[in-house]
Amino acid sequence: MIDRKTLAKMPEQQRAPIFEALERFRQMRVVPFDVPGHKRGRGNPELRDFLGERCIGIDVNSMKPLDNLCHPVSVIREAEKLAAQAFGAANAFLMVGGTTSAVQSMILTVCKRGDEIILPRNVHRSVINALVLCGAIPVYVNPEVDRRLGISLGMKREEVEKAIKQHPSAVAVLVNNPTYYGICSDLRAIVDMAHRNGMLCLADEAHGTHFYFGDDLPVSAMSAGADMSAVSMHKSGGSLTQSSFLLAGPGVHAGYIRQIINLTQTTSASYLLMSSLDISRRNLALRGREIFRHVRDLAIYAREEINEISDYYAFGQELRDGNAVFDFDSTKLSVHTLDIGLAGIEVYDTLRDDYDIQIEFGDLGNILAYLSIGDRVQDVERLVSALSEIRRRYRRSPTGMLSQEYIAPEVVTSPQDAFYAADISIPREESLGRVCSEFVMCYPPGIPILAPGERITQDILNYIRYAQEKGCQMTGPEDPEIKRINVLK
Amino acid sequence: MEVWFSEYHTPDVKLTLRVNSQLYSGQSSYQHIDVFDTPEFGRVLALDGNIMLTERDEFVYDEMITHVPMAVHPNISTVLVIGAGDGGVVRELTRYDQVTQIDLVEMDPDVIEVCRRFLPGNASRLDDRRVHLYYEHALKFIRRCEDMYDLIIVDSNDPFGPSEGLFTREFYGNCFKALKDDGIMVNQQGSPFYKEDADALQRSHKHIVNTFPISRVYQAHIPTYAAGYWLFGFASKKYHPIDDLDVERWNKFNLRTRYYTPRLHRGAFYLPAFLEEMLVEVEKDVAQ
Numbered sequence: 178m179i180d181r182k183t184l185a186k187m188p189e190q191q192r193a194p195i196f197e198a199l200e201r202f203r204q205m206r207v208v209p210f211d212v213p214g215h216k217r218g219r220g221n222p223e224l225r226d227f228l229g230e231r232c233i234g235i236d237v238n239s240m241k242p243l244d245n246l247c248h249p250v251s252v253i254r255e256a257e258k259l260a261a262q263a264f265g266a267a268n269a270f271l272m273v274g275g276t277t278s279a280v281q282s283m284i285l286t287v288c289k290r291g292d293e294i295i296l297p298r299n300v301h302r303s304v305i306n307a308l309v310l311c312g313a314i315p316v317y318v319n320p321e322v323d324r325r326l327g328i329s330l331g332m333k334r335e336e337v338e339k340a341i342k343q344h345p346s347a348v349a350v351l352v353n354n355p356t357y358y359g360i361c362s363d364l365r366a367i368v369d370m371a372h373r374n375g376m377l378c379l380a381d382e383a384h385g386t387h388f389y390f391g392d393d394l395p396v397s398a399m400s401a402g403a404d405m406s407a408v409s410m411h412k413s414g415g416s417l418t419q420s421s422f423l424l425a426g427p428g429v430h431a432g433y434i435r436q437i438i439n440l441t442q443t444t445s446a447s448y449l450l451m452s453s454l455d456i457s458r459r460n461l462a463l464r465g466r467e468i469f470r471h472v473r474d475l476a477i478y479a480r481e482e483i484n485e486i487s488d489y490y491a492f493g494q495e496l497r498d499g500n501a502v503f504d505f506d507s508t509k510l511s512v513h514t515l516d517i518g519l520a521g522i523e524v525y526d527t528l529r530d531d532y533d534i535q536i537e538f539g540d541l542g543n544i545l546a547y548l549s550i551g552d553r554v555q556d557v558e559r560l561v562s563a564l565s566e567i568r569r570r571y572r573r574s575p576t577g578m579l580s581q582e583y584i585a586p587e588v589v590t591s592p593q594d595a596f597y598a599a600d601i602s603i604p605r606e607e608s609l610g611r612v613c614s615e616f617v618m619c620y621p622p623g624i625p626i627l628a629p630g631e632r633i634t635q636d637i638l639n640y641i642r643y644a645q646e647k648g649c650q651m652t653g654p655e656d657p658e659i660k661r662i663n664v665l666k
Numbered sequence: 667m668e669v670w671f672s673e674y675h676t677p678d679v680k681l682t683l684r685v686n687s688q689l690y691s692g693q694s695s696y697q698h699i700d701v702f703d704t705p706e707f708g709r710v711l712a713l714d715g716n717i718m719l720t721e722r723d724e725f726v727y728d729e730m731i732t733h734v735p736m737a738v739h740p741n742i743s744t745v746l747v748i749g750a751g752d753g754g755v756v757r758e759l760t761r762y763d764q765v766t767q768i769d770l771v772e773m774d775p776d777v778i779e780v781c782r783r784f785l786p787g788n789a790s791r792l793d794d795r796r797v798h799l800y801y802e803h804a805l806k807f808i809r810r811c812e813d814m815y816d817l818i819i820v821d822s823n824d825p826f827g828p829s830e831g832l833f834t835r836e837f838y839g840n841c842f843k844a845l846k847d848d849g850i851m852v853n854q855q856g857s858p859f860y861k862e863d864a865d866a867l868q869r870s871h872k873h874i875v876n877t878f879p880i881s882r883v884y885q886a887h888i889p890t891y892a893a894g895y896w897l898f899g900f901a902s903k904k905y906h907p908i909d910d911l912d913v914e915r916w917n918k919f920n921l922r923t924r925y926y927t928p929r930l931h932r933g934a935f936y937l938p939a940f941l942e943e944m945l946v947e948v949e950k951d952v953a954q
Contacts (some may be wrong), residue, residue: 482806530838531876558805559831565809566839 178265178400181390181466190263194255195455198243199235199448205242212238212445221264232242235448237605246271246446247439256455260359263462264408265399266424267433270438271454272407273446277303277406279423281310282438284351286405286429287377288313290593293347298586299356301381302618302653305592305628312593315628316344321501326492326513326584327542329364329583329624330501331355334370338400341374349377354385354398354406356521357538357624358545359509360502364401372402377428380406386414387508390465392472395504404428413508415550416457420450444651467498468550472508479510482561488516488568494625510546512564514539520647528570532563540619541647542578566639584640587632595630595665602661605641608633611664616653618642625653633664671702673717674741674924676860681717683707683890685811694776696828701784707890709785711752713777713823717724717890719752720758722789727854728754728788729926730886730934731898735850736762737916737931738905742816743767747803748832748845749776750821753789757951760791761921766890769815771800772806773828800866805831811844818845820853825866833866838901842877850903855883867897870939872948882907883945884934886925897941908935 184190189455209216218225218627220627225233239245244253244523253271260269272279275433280303290312296304297320308315318340337350350371355361364380371378380390380398385406388397398406410416425434461468469473480491491515496502511593514524525539537547544625546560590598610633617627617637626637645651669685672713683704690701690770700712708721708886710846719727732755736742744767770792778799781789791797802808807900818841823829832853841851855870858864875881878901888896891911900907913928 291880364945482809486809518824532834555803555831556804559834559836562805562809562834562840566761566836566843567702568841 181234184263185463189259191461193455194252197253199452202242203234224381237448240361242366247444260422260458263458264424267427268425270423270434271451272421273419273422273450274442275419276407276409278420278442279421280304280381281307282423283379283405283407286434286437287349293344294349294351295347296351297332297353297436299624301383302616302625305625306591309629311363314591315588316340316347316585327617329357330360331503334363334366337367338370340507341370347376347380351381353451354380354382355395355506358386358407358511359506361395361504363503366404377404379404380436382406383409384412386410386412387469387572390461391469395506399424399426410454410457413549414457414461417450420454469508472548474552475552476508479557479561483512484562486565489514493539500610507549510548512544513542514544515542515575515578517568519571520577520578522647522649524567526648527567528563533660534560534563541644549562584636588630589632590630592629599666600663601666602663605659605662608662608664609635609638614663614665615655617651617659618653619649619651673748690780694774699776701780703817709812710911714827714943718867720890721903723889724754724788725923726760726886726888726905727869729923731755731819731821732758733850733923733926734900737928738901738907738910739816739850742910744815745817746815747819747821752781753792755819755821757788757791762919766796768797769800771802771804773803775801788805805837808840808844813846815845816849818851821852824856832868835876836871838877840896845903847922850900850905853899854896855899857892857895858897858944859895863892868944868948874899875949875952878902880906883937884935885935908932922934
């Protein structure tokens with residue numbers, strides 16, 4: 178892998194082939210007798226006025242000068258090569274269906290029906306969705322839980338090792354790098370264990386784009402030797418929503434990955450998304466070190482200020498324990514709120530309703546404010562001051578507050594079998610002991626409480642009731658209020 | 667050669683002053699600072715192209731933001747001043763012997779330096795022994811203050827730039843916390859005349875009404891500000907701006923003023939109908 182200082186000076190990283198091709202294309206003033214039908218916005222003046230002429234003018238179709246994402250041979254291929262170089266990967270793929278599509282392509286590449294895959298339970302729903310699609314069977318490693326914070330941590334090395342021993346024919350191990358809260362497992366050790374046992378190692382780096390470009394951050398999947406990774410460029414990387422990268426190491430065949438991606442990917446990939454990936458990759462390659470130093474300093478400052486208010490706990494590097502919290506991403510700003518007597522979701526709602534501050538999410542015990550490339554210190558001052566005000570106005574006894582317990586899932590059938598099996602809808606209260614055939618999630622963070630094929634326990638029912646009371650948004654089931662739930666017949 | 671300076675009050679309205687000469691122009695870490703000399707308004711301080719004060723009409727602003735609370739609260743000794751790096755508010759405050767402590771929080775040290783050099787009439791009392799200067803973000807400074815001040819004067823820039831944070835509910839809440847049980851907060855509230863300014867006024871008035879038990883708005887005529895018509899907010903935990911006005915006590919200070927008088931004090935709180943309507947609309951929302 179090229180070190181970041183060298184990368185920033187490489188002449189090829191100054192280039193953005195898709196962006197440059199679009200600029201050339203604009204100057205050619207080509208007459209469009211192809212799709213899209215709005216024809217550079219002329220056919221839809223309201224949309225043109227809303228988005229602006231520059232923006233709608235590059236909403237064009239694949240064609241020879243602009244390449245084609247389904248089979249890239251020119252400018253998209255070059256952009257992917259530059260991305261691979263910047264991320265230290267053997268191959269990189271531009272993704273336009275969100276990191277969800279990158280995660281799914283990654284799993285569909287390595288798993289077939291009946292294959293086992295080892296993964297932590299606090300995976301994003303897209304991972305289990307992929308298992309529904311391909312019919313693989315999840316082997317869950319129970320993540321450690323921080324009792325005080327009520328959050329799932331990383332996977333311990335010995336837990337991964339145990340799962341590998343018990344399931345020697347599993348095809349891969351998947352790791353969150355990091356979790357939504359910024360917690361990392363010992364990725365290098367897990368890659369090594371997987372490889373020694375003939376398994377691949379996959380990383381969900383939806384929240385880890387910056388690991389590739391900043392200093393003093395946890396190790397990235399590619400430099401840890403992982404085989405594939407899904408990277409949310411649109412989160413910390415600054416590209417447009419829905420754009421993402423799929424990375425692969427030298428051990429996975431690029432042509433096969435492309436075939437898998439093409440199974441579900443649109444054949445009309447948006448040039449807005451692709452050029453945003455291209456320009457953002459260039460920005461990070463050239464300026465990523467300074468950008469993420471700024472973000473990290475801002476997060477560290479915010480943590481110090483929030484911890485000075487008292488009762489709030491903005492956690493950081495001190496959580497590191499060499500194993501379940503092998504590393505912590507210092508750019509993340511999560512705050513434990515239970516000691517002021519408010520659930521995270523309540524603080525989240527108050528910040529928005531009373532203070533016009535929108536943060537990423539609130540769960541039962543914590544909030545997460547997303548800091549990135551675009552943040553300013555004066556906005557951080559507002560956030561900290563608003564938190565101090567919420568404490569002054571609403572502080573109450575924390576007794577009776579529930580934190581998020583980890584509930585170990587009991588997998589009865591594969592997600593795919595359960596999803597497609599004959600099922601019936603029954604009232605939630607009567608569902609104890611039955612096998613669920615749908616997802617139940619608290620959103621965000623979008624980590625399943627129940628996945629298809631899992632047994633419904635009393636703990637799970639209690640959790641759903643409490644989370645609903647606190648105002649969490651529950652998603653997944655057919656019945657949006659989850660009064661009824663689908664179970665296997 | 668003719669040189670003119672213009673400031674847009676809306677995209678369609680601008681105020682233009684003839685300029686004799688430019689005395690200073692520089693970029694600080696926060697904003698662009700300019701000082702120029704004009705035939706009609708004397709020296710003018712502009713931040714990011716917006717007029718902050720002129721030698722000719724600053725007395726209106728500085729007197730009205732200072733003497734109104736001083737004539738209501740019977741015993742102000744500790745004062746926090748936010749913004750106001752030009753020193754005009756501090757100059758007025760130092761005229762009261764009973765004031766023992768003036769903490770001035772200004773984010774941008776360059777503003778203070780430039781005013782010391784070019785606007786000595788305003789900055790003259792910044793070296794008073796009661797004045798303590800803090801170069802910090804006001805939100806950060808005030809988070810740490812509790813039950814400390816009799817009076818807080820918020821002399822901010824307009825709400826569409828670096829001062830945005832000083833028009834928020836979290837800031838007013840922090841001011842409430844920093845004040846003693848009978849404390850008063852006075853802030854500049856902008857102009858009610860143009861739409862964008864009026865919307866901002868309604869938003870910040872709403873936040874203040876949400877935070878303080880007593881909240882009133884008063885007015886003054888300031889030629890170089892938008893529409894020449896300016897408002898101040900009077901927010902208080904205990905004292906009412908008119909009922910608790912103590913004319914005799916204030917007259918004993920024996921201060922010579924050019925705009926403020928105790929008679930005008932009362933009148934300043936009588937507002938035109940359109941403005942009263944705007945404020946009542948917000949207050950009704952809060953009451954619900």
